[in-house]
Amino acid sequence: MSLDHQSEVPVYRRADTPTEARVADLLARMTIDEKIAQLHAVWLKLRANGRHEWRTEDFAQRDTGVPLDTLLQHGLGQVTRPLGTHTVDPQEGVEAFNALQRQMIEHTRLGIPVMAHEECLVGLMIKDATLFPSPLNYAATWNPALVGRVGEVIGEQARSIGCHQGLAPVLDVSRDPRWGRTEETFGEDPYLVGVMACHYVQGLQGEKRDVLATLKHFVAHSASEGARNHAPVHVGPRELNDTFLLPFEMAVKLAHAGSIMPAYHDIDGVPCHANRDLLQGVLRDKWGFDGLIVADYAAVNLLYTHHGIARDVADAAAQSFNAGLDIELPGHECALHLKETLARGEISEVTIDAAVKRVLRAKFDIGLFEQPYADVARVNVRSEAASDVAHEVALESVVLLRNDGVLPLANDGRQNVAVIGPTADDPLALLAGYSFPVHLINSGESAHSSMTTPLQALRNVLGEAHVSYAQGCAIIEERRAGAPVFPGDVSLDTREVGTRDALISTNTTHIIAAAEAARAADVAIVFVGDLAGLFQSGTVGEGSDTDSLALPGVQQALLDAVLATGTPTVVVMTGGRPYNLGGQEERVAALLMAFAPGEKGGEALAALLVGHENFSGRLPLSVPTSAGAVPYVYNHRLKSAGTPVAWHFGSRYPFGFGLGYTRFAYEALDIATPTAPIETGTFAFSFTVKNTGARSGVEVVQIYLRDRVASSARPVRELKAFSRVTVQAGGAARVHVRLPVDMLNFTDGRGERIVEPGEFDLMIGSSSRDIHLHATLAVTGKATRTLPRDWRMTSDVSVD
CATH class of the missing domain: 2.60.40.10 (Immunoglobulins)
Incomplete structure (x- = not known):
């Protein structure tokens, strides 16, 4: 390129120019409409032919009445989950995203490319991607290097589809397992959470930090009142800093995390999305955070509709961006009103410019202007190497809590095993809530899974002739959407068919047959636990909180019936929180906590049960003796028991505990x-x-x-x-x-x-x-x- 031609190229388009100079040049060229366009996202079902469709939800993106072409004419900050919003083959999804990107680059005045984000907590939440175990499994390995490899694999898959930001990891420190999102956490210890988070972030982002990890939910989301989703949080400043802020501080300072997402709740009456002391004071001023602060879905609007601290959506936008927010997700219903708030004097253009600078800086730093399109030929969201990492996590994360000698199972053809329970042959029981097949439940779609269930894996190892099966009961008869509302309170007279209690099975018809199968066997293995599902489409997960640590449905009756046969009984518990066994903990021959072990969980469990592999998982959270003992965590302060001796308090299986086949x-x-x-x-x-x-x-x-x-x-x-x-x-x-x-x-x-x-x-x-x-x-x-x-x-x- 000649010097004359180089001088004609705008500074912001020169890749060899320092980022700050590019940001300054581009910002100076932007109108207020173009600036505001960078501060929100759009949620679409993308099409390769450019005929994109709105994706609207009552809780997350209502129809604002703005035509799509009008909305996009000034550019766009982010597009929400281009491949994860609906079921689409990855190559086709990339082509559709490239079509939107081409529109941004070729048909807007400044040609600013758009960033794409996806969920990636347990793997990319898109069709065909590797289905990793849950974060509780990550933490149960106590193996930070392995968690780093998980991040690397997910980062590689993200890059291959043109994803620039992943909405993970979750740094909420577990305080009460009744909270549905416990499954998304790394457990109850802030140091363990921080170490695991740092390795995940470093793996996902890579040395170039060209895929941004998003730390969530800032902060103390897991300390909600009564362990209820979105409920207020009551913690003092010391506890907030020492327990809940510490992992975030570690991931910001040690892992250079590229993004942070505030939480939905309020702390002492101040919603996190409007808390300038946290977003600006702690994050940016005190810690030196240099990344993006992105809204949790619809959380800006909730300042108006839920928290009641804003008089309209424009006021909600002003409060969030004044507090330090950079981008509204998943849509635009509040940020589009920033021009109105500017005219009302509720926000300054200086504040808007500061947020726009941060968005542009991120886009330059990840190389988006130089490489805006994803290569369809290089899409790679599934590989044997990725599955091997998922398998390794599953093997290292299963925790053996009790074993009277019944394990390992004999593998010589002389032992007949009865496999029993609702989670023994259900692929979805192996998965956490933020996996793609589970997310599809609320959309009315379904995903066929070729995962090997524990039943199938045990038959493969022990032989078909030596493994009988009886489901015994179901947890949920029909998987479907079940939330009456989201978010907020349900009126006391609401008794809709779609509520959680109506979804959980009470059918005991098949328990007798299961007990007979156990009586005829040498060993019974009972698979119990829960099923992940958003907003009460399951028994654990976001919005699927509980008031009890008893096994959901009639599973306890099933276990009691099997134990009554006298056959040595192994209990394998899967799911997103620990449960009690109705006082039968001392009667079971062995007890395993497998959490949600992912697509290779069946094979891993079989290998451990027969002794081909040794147990090495350790609990990342305590198992309280009962719901009456919660909140219970190992690192409590003295006198938490309330009385000198409180037998209901404490934990039968404490934080860090786990057994193996040696001592x-x-x-x-x-x-x-x-x-x-x-x-x-x-x-x-x-x-x-x-x-x-x-x-x-x-x-x-x-x-x-x-x-x-x-x-x-x-x-x-x-x-x-x-x-x-x-x-x-x-x-x-x-x-x-x-x-x-x-x-x-x-x-x-x-x-x-x-x-x-x-x-x-x-x-x-x-x-x-x-x-x-x-x-x-x-x-x-x-x-x-x-x-x-x-x-x-x-x-x-x-x-x-």
Whole structure:
């Protein structure tokens, strides 16, 4: 290109020009209508011929009466789920998205390309993509590197379809398993959540950060009143920072996350989408977040229709964008009114410009102007390598909670097994709520699944002749949409047919046959749990909260009948939350918690049950003794029980717990640095883990600390380090830990993270309850230290 021709090319189109210069040049050329167009999305069923259709929903995108061509004439910030909105072959979906992109580039004045986002929590939520296990499974592996590989695979698939932003991971710290979205979390410990999130984000975004991860839901969504979706949150500033903000802080500072999504609820009366203290004060000013803040679906409109803090949709838009929002998702019903709010003096063009700059900066940084189209020939959303990663997660995440010796099953043809239960032969029972087949339930569509169910996998391993089957009961007779409303409260006289109670089966007709099948077998395996489904189309998932930890429907009656036969009974629990077994926990021969193990979950469960593989999963959340014990988490503060001895309180299976086919012993603790200075200190210690069993296995070592005396009440123990340790039968491994003093911080009354001098109890064990080694560590110094912005957030564990 000649110098003369180069000078004719607008600065914003020159790829070799610094991003800030390109942003400034483009912004200076934009009209107010073109600026506002960059601050919202559009939700369409895209067509390759350009004849796109509106996708409207009462809760997310109402018909605004604006013709599509009129809406798109000034450009567009994002398009919502171009391949995930409806069932479309990936190649055809890419062609349709490219058609919209061509319209933006060739038929708008400035030719600004549009970003596309998709859901990707458990794999791309589109047709044919790999169906990964749930985030609870990710966390149950206690294997951050493996979670990073999951992110890498999903990122590669996202790039192949032209997806620029993935709406994951979820960093909500679980507080109450009755909450339907518990299945989307990494569990109840903020450090474990933060570490797993960092690896997922780094894997998804890659070194170039050309696919933006979206941290959600900012913040404390999981601490909702009564564990109800969208309900208010009541937490103080210390707890907010130490428990709920910590994972976000880690993912922003350590993983350079590209986007954040605020939550639906209010905290102390201030909805998150209108909370400038959080979105601007904490995220951008305090942490230095440089990415995009995108709205949760319809959340801007909810400021007007639900929270009642805005007088109309224009006011709702003004409040959100004044608070720091960059893009309204999934549509445009509020952002289109920003011009009106500007005229009313409720927002300034300076504020609008700041948001537009951030949107444009993101588009330049991900290379969208240079590579706006996806290559149809390179679409790749399914591969053997991707399925292998999904299989590995499933294998490493199943938690063995009890085993009286019945496992592993005999694989020599001498044992007959009765497979029983509603989740034994249902492919959807293996999947979490944000998988494509589950999402289709509410749209009236269905997706055929070729997944191998646990029943099929066990027959493949043990032989057809040795495996009988009886469903016994159903959880839900017919999978369909079931929410009476979304979101908000249901009036007390509402008793619509579509409510949750009407969906859950009460049919006990087939339980007798199931019990007979168990009586005729050497071992019974009962598969129980729940079914993911949005807004009460299932028993767990977004909007599918519960008031009980009893098994949904008549599953407990089924289990009771099988146990009454006297046949040794293995219980395999799948789903998005732990359930109680009606007091039968001590009568079952073995108990597994598999969560939602994904498309390879059936094969993984069969391999573990017959002993081809060893169990290595550990609980990422406690299993409360009953619904009356919740909220219960391992890292509670003292006196949570209420009375000196409260038998209903606590957890039968605590955070971090899990068994295997071998046993381990801990010994030879050596504290190299029992004291460390408050300014720059690091504790170093080591210990030995011995495999005292007859086969190799994986131990998950866990390091907890407790602050003996502090200026505010502290938890009874907190996870500060962990690692998977593989040890051969009869062998030993030496584990070395380096723990920065910074990690002993907590939040003071100013909202700052501080470390105080003093003594700490060091606890090393195989769960939060099973502690095998103890010591005392001391932080030395004369004064409390306030941590800087870039404090040391992670510990280091190495194994000889």
